[in-house]
Amino acid sequence: MEVRARDVIYLDNNATTQVAPEVFEAMVPFLTDLYGNPSSVYTFGSQVAKAVEAARERVAALIRCAPQEVIFTSCGTESDNTAIRSAIQTTGLSHIVTTRVEHSAVIRHCAALEKSGHAVTWLDVGPSGILDPAQVERAIRRDTAIVSVMAANNETGVLFPVEEIADICRARGVLFHTDAVQMPGRARIDLSLCRADFLSLSGHKFHAPKGIGALFVRRGVPFASQCLGGGQEKGRRAGTENTPAIAGLGRAAELAMEDAVEKHARMRRLRDRLETSILALIPGTRVNGDPSRRLPNTSNITFDRIEAESLLLELGRHGICASTGSACVGGSPKPSHVLTAMGLNSPAARGAVRFSLSDLTTEAEIDRTLGALPPLVKKLRAVLPPLP
Ligand SMILES: Cc1ncc(COP(=O)(O)O)c(C=O)c1O
Structure with missing residues (x-):
């Protein structure tokens, strides 16, 4: 079944963006x-x-x-x-x-x-x-x-x-x-x-x-x-x-x-709210990448004891689009080359999800994402065996 844009919270703007x-x-x-x-x-x-x-x-x-x-x-x-x-x-x-x-x-x-x-x-x-x-x-x-x-x-x-x-x-x-x-x-x-x-x-x-x-x-x-x-x-x-x-x-x-400074500041505020709330609401989470020298729209977060691919599928069922840097090689997820180069071990890299906002992202979308995430992480941690 086709998924329509109006049903989706699109937090994958580093992958692509909506045509304005x-x-x-x-x-x-x-x-x-x-x-x-x-x-x-x-x-x-x-x-x-x-x-x-x-x-x-x-x-x-x-x-x-x-x-x-x-x-x-x-x-x-x-x-x-x-x-x-x-x-x-x-x-x-x-x-x-x-x-x-x-x-x-x-x-x-x-x-x-x-x-x-x-x-x-x-x-x-x-x-x-x-x-x-x-x-x-x-x-x-x-x-x-x-x-x-x-x-x-x-x-x-x-x-x-x-x-x-x-x-x-x-x-x-x-x-x-x-x-x-x-x-x-x-x-x-x-x-x-x-x-x-x-x-x-x-x-x-x-x-x-x-x-x-x-x-x-x-x-x-x-x-x-x-x-x-x-x-x-x-x-x-x-x-x-x-x-x-x-x-x-x-x-x-x-x-x-147009209004670049304001747009960047707004994106940063929304991204920071998403990020600090995730860190506060979900134990075993941390941000990957220098927190200050960063684009204002991107947050890469490791969820301990989670396979990011599974979390993305669950989020997708709630209409929330995010992504992982890992590529599927031969049927098994290969940890992101970026996170690996930063020294993350395989479980930490495989538990990383990238949220990327745009100037079209709304406060309400961040609220809905924050409402959906904690129970999904809890559910996955309860059913999944620990990562090797
Ligand atoms: C940093 C970076 N370079 C290059 C590309 C490739 O751009 P395109 O999809 O237009 O070929 C991407 C796309 O994800 C990117 O993020």
């Missing part, structure tokens, strides 16, 4: 009347090209860069892959520095490069998920092509010192990429302060549709297109533009900037 009504409205003309190809010379096409450029300006305003530095891609994964591969090709160097807690879009790509003969330094994080910039400094070698460190972790929300890391890379003459997919709508990105060379975004994490992303490439940074074909995006990313999604991304960027 304003975003949907901005997209509709490009799915109906304005279907011209932006590369066409006649006005019916060139008016769409103008809308693509307007969207580019909005995305550039969100991250404080020049519009020409924004390339539209299909998703965050494509942006991550492109930045790393481009750096390897343009520098001719073969060493990569990254962390053990990146999203799989970076980890799996780097692991594949490692298999094909590239060298990768995998940086560890501390118990609270924090990365010390000095580790990056020590890891850079003469043959380092690129350093790739995320701006905010998708599982814990922990923020990384990307401004300092960018300065280190710049001083050492090494390219720096940051995966900022979890940042828009939750924390400020300012590329006039953070001197990264590449930065990845994904529309569906901030109320734009799925299937649209962006890659910032700083002016003057050598770039090798990874998608060859037509001359779209000034030859940097071939393929006819996804014009409805691009228009939607531009509108979502505008919305993310």
Whole structure:
């Protein structure tokens, strides 16, 4: 049976977000009347090209860069892959520095490069998920092509010192990429302060549709297109533009900037209420990740003597959507690579649930979640054998 949005409390906004009504409205003309190809010379096409450029300006305003530095891609994964591969090709160097807690879009790509003969330094994080910039400094070698460190972790929300890391890379003459997919709508990105060379975004994490992303490439940074074909995006990313999604991304960027400080503060207040109430109401619970250096919308909590997958299923039956970082491998849940890298043992990592709010989350939704959780945890602890 289909589950409808109005029946759901959606606390999984780091996985994806609802398309904002304003975003949907901005997209509709490009799915109906304005279907011209932006590369066409006649006005019916060139008016769409103008809308693509307007969207580019909005995305550039969100991250404080020049519009020409924004390339539209299909998703965050494509942006991550492109930045790393481009750096390897343009520098001719073969060493990569990254962390053990990146999203799989970076980890799996780097692991594949490692298999094909590239060298990768995998940086560890501390118990609270924090990365010390000095580790990056020590890891850079003469043959380092690129350093790739995320701006905010998708599982814990922990923020990384990307401004300092960018300065280190710049001083050492090494390219720096940051995966900022979890940042828009939750924390400020300012590329006039953070001197990264590449930065990845994904529309569906901030109320734009799925299937649209962006890659910032700083002016003057050598770039090798990874998608060859037509001359779209000034030859940097071939393929006819996804014009409805691009228009939607531009509108979502505008919305993310509107009343940003107030929206972030409200999310933080709701998240903190959810978190402190869970810790107070349910024994054997604790927060994973540095409590202060964190996105305002994310809370990752370990429930002792609980298999998170079971709790998620129970919550789902109550219409509450949350998630775990663990992936199912060969039928058994594998503990999250992020929590494992932070030193959690297997039962603690497998008992971790991520709650991630959006600016659309309401006080009443938090109340309902807090009403449902304690009895569910109690029930599961009563019936489940202790975790191995
Ligand atoms: C930190 C991070 N990077 C990259 C991605 C991949 O983005 P996309 O789903 O647009 O490919 C995600 C999605 O979960 C993410 O959280």
